[in-house]
Structure formats: structure tokens, C-alpha cells
Amino acid sequence: MTSRTQIVTAARRIIERDGWEKLTVRGLAAELGIGATTLYHHVRSKEDLLVLVLNHYLGQIERPALPGDPRERIIAAATAVHDAAAAWPWAVEIVTTDGFVGLLDESALWMVEEILAGAEDYGCTPADAVYIFRSIWYYTAGEVLVRAxxxxxxxxxxxxxxxxxxxxxxxxxxxxxxxxxxxxxxxxDTYETGLRALVDGLLTQTTPKPD
Known part of the structure; x- marks a missing residue:
């Protein structure tokens, strides 16, 4: 019986060898030496397959100790997002859509959670925290793709x-x-400098001003 680990390992092998664009359910089935129908019991589409591989990768990333200061926590979590994306720039192309967080497992979402928490602890509303995360993600994804x-x-x-x-x-x-x-x-390498400027501007824009 084909396991999830075997599927992910074979899929990563194809991606590293041929590029993510060449990954297909039928091609992966051939790589595994099984029928495509059997593989469809595990994944329904190429997108499912790519998300499975991405979740497996993100779930293996060690969660670092984050600063207590909300601003620094946002920057540290955003840097973790950047580093994970920079190591697998092809994956950024898979998740450059709004709502991509709905595709990821909980184990892969701690970075998003920490950015939202840092923003709210700084004084932002939940809606503004989402706005801040999205702005950081757009900046990060763009930087990773341009460098790739x-x-x-x-x-x-x-x-x-x-x-x-x-x-x-x-x-x-x-x-x-x-x-x-x-x-x-x-x-x-100006990512962190730009990130700090972006975060400072976003926090200033979205938090209440003293009278």
C-alpha cells in the first residue's frame, strides 16, 4: 500500500528533477509504479498534490523562539515566512492567491498566526491584522519570486x-x-530593511493615534 510519505517523497523528487510544472498525478503514479486510479484515492488533482507536498515541507520547519515585543514578533515571523519561501520559490507560485491559508494545515500556519497575534497585541483590530499580514505576504512573495x-x-x-x-x-x-x-x-539583500519599514508604516497607519 502506498503511504503519504512515499507520495510526498516521489513528488518532491519529480519537482526537484523536472520542475513543479511537470508534476502530474499520472506522472507521479508512474514514478511510484502504481496505477493512476490508485493514486487518485490519495489526491484528487495536481493542486491537491502540490498542497500535500507544501504542507509536508512547512510542517517540518522548526518553530523558533519568537520575541515578546509585538513588532519584533511580526518581523521574526515574517522573516520565517520569507526564508521558507526562498528555499522553495516554486511553492510561492502555488499560493499567490488570496485565501491560500485555507489550503494549509494547522502545522503550517503558525507563522500566519504569529503575525496576526503580533499585530493585535500592538493594538490593531483583527481586520487590520489581516490587512497587515496580506501586505507583508505580497511584499515577501514578490521579493522571493523576483530573486528566483x-x-x-x-x-x-x-x-x-x-x-x-x-x-x-x-x-x-x-x-x-x-x-x-x-x-x-x-x-x-534588503528584505529585512524593507520589511521593517513596511511593518512600521502599517502599524502606524492602523493603530489609534493618541489625542
Whole structure:
């Protein structure tokens, strides 16, 4: 009998070898040496399969000790989200939809819970806490996907980056920066700096102002 662990292991093997786009229920069944009908007893679709693999991965992430300060707790939990996503950037493409938290197991949702709790402990309403989480997630997902695609560009999968086509008379500031300087700035790891600025702005925006 095929176990959940065997399914996840084989699915990860296909993803790492061929990319997540190539993962199919029929292909996984062939990898496992079983019939597709048998596998459909465990997963109903490719999305189910990807979510199963993602939940297994997230459930294995060790939960760190988080700061007591609400703001720092939000930043620490968001950084954990970022690090998990950066290790598996393909998974970000699976969950770049609103409501993705409904797809994840409880063991995979502690990071979301801590961001919401940190925001509420800071003084935000539950609705504003959700707004803060969504804003952080959009920033994080974008950063992870941009860096993943940049790595593909460096590997030659995409074309080289250049600003040589810029007309300096029409776009003088872009032309003055130049492709090399832009690329150098883009290589800096600015996630935490940007995250702190974002969180500070969101908390200021959503918490009551003293009279």
C-alpha cells in the first residue's frame, strides 16, 4: 500500500528533477509504479498534490523562539515566512492567491498566526491584522519570486539584463543609473530593511493615534 510519505517523497523528487510544472498525478503514479486510479484515492488533482507536498515541507520547519515585543514578533515571523519561501520559490507560485491559508494545515500556519497575534497585541483590530499580514505576504512573495527569476537570468535561462536601450533625453534618471549600477543595487539583500519599514508604516497607519 502506498503511504503519504512515499507520495510526498516521489513528488518532491519529480519537482526537484523536472520542475513543479511537470508534476502530474499520472506522472507521479508512474514514478511510484502504481496505477493512476490508485493514486487518485490519495489526491484528487495536481493542486491537491502540490498542497500535500507544501504542507509536508512547512510542517517540518522548526518553530523558533519568537520575541515578546509585538513588532519584533511580526518581523521574526515574517522573516520565517520569507526564508521558507526562498528555499522553495516554486511553492510561492502555488499560493499567490488570496485565501491560500485555507489550503494549509494547522502545522503550517503558525507563522500566519504569529503575525496576526503580533499585530493585535500592538493594538490593531483583527481586520487590520489581516490587512497587515496580506501586505507583508505580497511584499515577501514578490521579493522571493523576483530573486528566483533573477537567479534564472544569471543562469542563462532568461536574457541578460540591460538598460542600454534607454533614451537619455526621455528617461534621464534611468539612463544615468545604468544597467551595471542597477544590477549591483538589486543584488543587495534588503528584505529585512524593507520589511521593517513596511511593518512600521502599517502599524502606524492602523493603530489609534493618541489625542
Amino acid at each position: 527569476n533573477t537567479a534564472r537570468r544569471r543562469a542563462g535561462v532568461l536574457g541578460p539584463f540591460s538598460l542600454d536601450h534607454i533614451d537619455a533625453s526621455r528617461l534621464p534618471r534611468l539612463a544615468a543609473v545604468g544597467g551595471e549600477e542597477w544590477a549591483a543595487v538589486a543584488q543587495r
